Amino acid sequence: MADGVGVVETETAVVFDGDRPLVLDSGAALARVEVAYETYGELAAAGDNAIFVCHALSGDAHAAGFHPGADRPGWWDNMIGPGRPLDTDRYFVICANVLGGCKGTTGPATADPATGRPYGLGFPLLAVRDLVTVHRALLERLGVGRLLAAIGGSLGGMQALQWALDHPGDLGGALVIAASGRLSAQNIAFSAVAREAIMRDPDFAGGDYYGRDRRPDAGLALARMIGHITYLSEESMRAKFGRRIQDAPEPRYGFDVDFEVESYLHYQGQSFVERFDANTYLYLSRTMDYFDPFADPVAVQRQVAAGDTRYLVLSFNSDWRYSTDHAREIAAELRLAGAPVTFREISAPHGHDSFLMPNPDYHRTVAAFVDRLASEA
Amino acid sequence: MADGVGVVETETAVVFDGDRPLVLDSGAALARVEVAYETYGELAAAGDNAIFVCHALSGDAHAAGFHPGADRPGWWDNMIGPGRPLDTDRYFVICANVLGGCKGTTGPATADPATGRPYGLGFPLLAVRDLVTVHRALLERLGVGRLLAAIGGSLGGMQALQWALDHPGDLGGALVIAASGRLSAQNIAFSAVAREAIMRDPDFAGGDYYGRDRRPDAGLALARMIGHITYLSEESMRAKFGRRIQDAPEPRYGFDVDFEVESYLHYQGQSFVERFDANTYLYLSRTMDYFDPFADPVAVQRQVAAGDTRYLVLSFNSDWRYSTDHAREIAAELRLAGAPVTFREISAPHGHDSFLMPNPDYHRTVAAFVDRLASEA
Numbered sequence: 224m225a226d227g228v229g230v231v232e233t234e235t236a237v238v239f240d241g242d243r244p245l246v247l248d249s250g251a252a253l254a255r256v257e258v259a260y261e262t263y264g265e266l267a268a269a270g271d272n273a274i275f276v277c278h279a280l281s282g283d284a285h286a287a288g289f290h291p292g293a294d295r296p297g298w299w300d301n302m303i304g305p306g307r308p309l310d311t312d313r314y315f316v317i318c319a320n321v322l323g324g325c326k327g328t329t330g331p332a333t334a335d336p337a338t339g340r341p342y343g344l345g346f347p348l349l350a351v352r353d354l355v356t357v358h359r360a361l362l363e364r365l366g367v368g369r370l371l372a373a374i375g376g377s378l379g380g381m382q383a384l385q386w387a388l389d390h391p392g393d394l395g396g397a398l399v400i401a402a403s404g405r406l407s408a409q410n411i412a413f414s415a416v417a418r419e420a421i422m423r424d425p426d427f428a429g430g431d432y433y434g435r436d437r438r439p440d441a442g443l444a445l446a447r448m449i450g451h452i453t454y455l456s457e458e459s460m461r462a463k464f465g466r467r468i469q470d471a472p473e474p475r476y477g478f479d480v481d482f483e484v485e486s487y488l489h490y491q492g493q494s495f496v497e498r499f500d501a502n503t504y505l506y507l508s509r510t511m512d513y514f515d516p517f518a519d520p521v522a523v524q525r526q527v528a529a530g531d532t533r534y535l536v537l538s539f540n541s542d543w544r545y546s547t548d549h550a551r552e553i554a555a556e557l558r559l560a561g562a563p564v565t566f567r568e569i570s571a572p573h574g575h576d577s578f579l580m581p582n583p584d585y586h587r588t589v590a591a592f593v594d595r596l597a598s599e600a
Numbered sequence: 601m602a603d604g605v606g607v608v609e610t611e612t613a614v615v616f617d618g619d620r621p622l623v624l625d626s627g628a629a630l631a632r633v634e635v636a637y638e639t640y641g642e643l644a645a646a647g648d649n650a651i652f653v654c655h656a657l658s659g660d661a662h663a664a665g666f667h668p669g670a671d672r673p674g675w676w677d678n679m680i681g682p683g684r685p686l687d688t689d690r691y692f693v694i695c696a697n698v699l700g701g702c703k704g705t706t707g708p709a710t711a712d713p714a715t716g717r718p719y720g721l722g723f724p725l726l727a728v729r730d731l732v733t734v735h736r737a738l739l740e741r742l743g744v745g746r747l748l749a750a751i752g753g754s755l756g757g758m759q760a761l762q763w764a765l766d767h768p769g770d771l772g773g774a775l776v777i778a779a780s781g782r783l784s785a786q787n788i789a790f791s792a793v794a795r796e797a798i799m800r801d802p803d804f805a806g807g808d809y810y811g812r813d814r815r816p817d818a819g820l821a822l823a824r825m826i827g828h829i830t831y832l833s834e835e836s837m838r839a840k841f842g843r844r845i846q847d848a849p850e851p852r853y854g855f856d857v858d859f860e861v862e863s864y865l866h867y868q869g870q871s872f873v874e875r876f877d878a879n880t881y882l883y884l885s886r887t888m889d890y891f892d893p894f895a896d897p898v899a900v901q902r903q904v905a906a907g908d909t910r911y912l913v914l915s916f917n918s919d920w921r922y923s924t925d926h927a928r929e930i931a932a933e934l935r936l937a938g939a940p941v942t943f944r945e946i947s948a949p950h951g952h953d954s955f956l957m958p959n960p961d962y963h964r965t966v967a968a969f970v971d972r973l974a975s976e977a
Contacts, residue, residue: 249853348853408837408861409829415862416825418855419869423818425802441800448793449826452786460785466892474890476626476725478795478882482889484785485792492796505855512859513851515843 227296227304228263228311231288235259235327238360245322245356251347254336258361259284259327260319263303264311266367271600273367274309274593275358276318277375277382279578280507281447281499283326286318287311301581308590313597314371321382322357323349323507325500332433332500343502344430349510351378351385358382359390371596374398374589376578377545378507381514384534384553388516388523391530396596398589400537401578403549404517404556410544413453414508417446421501430502443501444492451491456541456574460484517556527560534564535592537585539577565592604673604681605640605688608665612636612704615737622699622733628724631713635738636661636704637696640680641688643744648977650744651686651970652735653695654752654759656955657884658824658876660703663695664688678958685967690974691748698759699734700726700884702877709810709877720879721807726887728755728762735759736767748973751775751966753955754922755884758891761911761930765893765900768907773973775966777914778955780926781894781933787921790830791885794823798878807879820878821869828868833918833951837861894933904937911941912969914962916954942969 239245239256246252261284266273276286276299287303289296299318303309309316320328323346331346362370373383373394380402387397403410421427424442432438452460464484468474471481480486517523534557538550547568554566569585571577577585616622616633623629638661643650653663653676664680666673676695680686686693697705700723708723739747750760750771757779764774780787798804801819809815829837841861845851848858857863894900911934915927924945931943946962948954954962 344855405843407834408841408843408859409832409834411843411859412825412829412837412861412865415859415865416822416829419825420797420822422855423822445793445797445800445822448789448796452789452793455786457784457786460789464785466782466785466788476890478721478799478886482785482788482792484789488789488792509855513853 227300228288230291231261231263231285231297232290233259233261233284233327236361236364238357238364245353245360247347247353248350249347253329253347256322256329256357256360257327257333258319258329258357260317260361261285261287261297262365263287263316264314266315270366270368271371272313272597273315273317273362273370275362275370275373276303276309276316277358277373277379278318278321279375279377279379280504280511281495282379283324284318284320284328285326287316298579302586302589308586309374309593310590314593315367317362317365317367319358319361321354321507323354323503323510325503328357330500331430331502331506341433343433346502346506349506351381351510351514351516352389354382354510355386355389358386359393370394371600372396372398372593374400375402376400377402377575378511381511385514385516387530387532387534388526391526391532394530394532395600396533396535396592398535398537398592399553401539401542401545401575402553403514403545404553405515406512411512413449414512417449418505418508420445420449421505427501430505432501439501440496443499443504444496446504447495448488448492451488453544454575456543456572458541459572459574462572520556520559523556524560527557527562532562533596534562535588536564536566537588538568539571539574540568541572542575542577544575604677605665607668608638608640608662608674609667610636610638610661610704613738613741615734615741622730622737624724624730625727626724630706630724633699633706633734633737634704634710635696635706635734637694637738638662638664638674639742640664640693641691643692647743647745648748649690649974650692650694650739650747652739652747652750653680653686653693654731654735654750654756655695655698656752656754656756657881657888658872659756660701661695661697661705662703664693675956679963679966685963686751686970687967691970692744694739694742694744696735696738698731698884700731700880700887702880705734707877708807708879708883718810720810723879723883726883728758728887728891728893729766731759731887732763732766735763736770747771748977749773749775749970751777752779753777754779754952755888758888762891762893764907764909764911765903768903768909771907771909772977773910773912773969775912775914775969776930778916778919778922778952779930780891780922781930782892783889784926788889790826791889794826795882795885797822797826798882804878807882809878816878817873820876820881821873823881824872825865825869828865830921831952833920833949835918836949836951839949897933897936900933901937904934904939909939910973911939912965913941913943914965915945916948916951917945918949919952919954921952
């Protein structure tokens, strides 16, 4: 495989400000919205080769390449780069931290211009379509018109789906991967317990923990640990850890970390705390709970008829967070509304996290779909 | 169906004391062990009609009938009573709170005779065979010899299994229901996160919270909520709650309880805190993590050959906490060791909790197996 996109840096742009506030789906407004983003490859003179990458709950704008001095690349480096499925020799790829995020885009940790203090839980609740609104404002700033495609996994797939429905004509294709069009009771339950872990942490302080000595690290770590179990398949956990004891031939018999899987979860929880904001976890997970783009089938039919977006809906057979049933339901709803949909279940062992992993069949499927969009454009 | 066993009361017996301490599998000792238990039906003159019911993590000795003034019966009332699968017109049924429990049997909340203060985390770690040792001591006190059967679901099934293996000749039959002979990495992971929720609660105070103003209620409620999601099937949650909003036609859009499934989990967490001790949760869940009765296949072969116990291994097709794979593995290990095993997967929608629910096929299977044991006795 060719080298990746090389060294990149995250840039920022103010996309709403002053006399142009962002009015949200709820009616609430944000006076100022800044967005952190990265781009890879070059925009063609015709402007017809842009692909927008939408990230998942814990993602950020740094999808590919290396930040200066970093030893690990962006979160989707295996997907984006020269010769990779989102081929930066051919396509101009953009990724932005979502609204409500904590990696450079305006979110609950941002200072409210009205008070000068972080929003905390004063930040308005967001709909997936609000995240899309901000992505579109960024594209306007970058001078990018119609996109060849929007693509994303999990919450990223939800953004691509909502984008295609709300803005007919914006997208040549929408690649909706490992996503759900309507969270199940179990999905909501897991997210609810993760949020409870954060909100019951005494250091949460009603979301107003910025600038204090203590943050709700214990709660956020727990939320991540709960989430992480649901991102992996039982099979991949068995293969990766089994019942092996951490750094010892025999169990220590106690309540400290003893099994390897415990050590792994601890590490996941701890490293998440160091890079993520608890309020963002609350906001984005709640946004997913309420996501329901097919609530009004008549409206969806109208939205689909007004556009020409092709859909690729992908699931992974070992994903039990958003199982293939969720993907089938998305595909069925879209087809019912008259949209051209390709649906595929990919065989991959890594559960929900499979969308982040390199997998020849998966990568071939994405590459072929995007290339077809390009050849038709 | 005939009436149940009527009004019952929990009794207690001191089964280890003074010059007869309980020596545990780990080598640690407990100077005094008291056991809470209930019995239903009458012991036959020949003493050959006794069935021991082993309870699961959150269970207790009150398996059937009503405590005076109570409006809800014991946790397995649908299984135990006149004309029910464990027919109290024919069988003498005993259930006891397990060692390490918090409902009358010696556990971490009990005062250590050496200090006069509750053990807390000074309580020794327990193996499943220690729980069995205490059950056997209780039977000795009650004048019950060989049992017609031991039966239990989840941790209860583990006790029945360990009992049959460790004490050949004790049991005519072992009914091992919704159990595992070896927790998977995912099983351990869920339990580990539940324990983390308790231990990271500032009110946990290293397990020494007895007699204080505050107990680790937030952590214990979270542990229960996490556990509860894994006890239900995705399908049963969908059927029971779907995406319905609690007490309102429209979502409220916020972080408070909004979906019915959130309200349900809250209630489960809160009611658990009122009836259960956090340290017991730690001890019993850790006991399950370490459970590994088939670790030495040669020993198992010897154990099986020395006894004449018939095994009934049951699973439920919607149980993903201890799926049918776990039951099949138990059955396979037992057969490999030469034991007579009947294995059945029951079709039931309620996930792991199915073992607690009335289900004609399930109840018929248990009744037929027990009746056969009785006719052969």
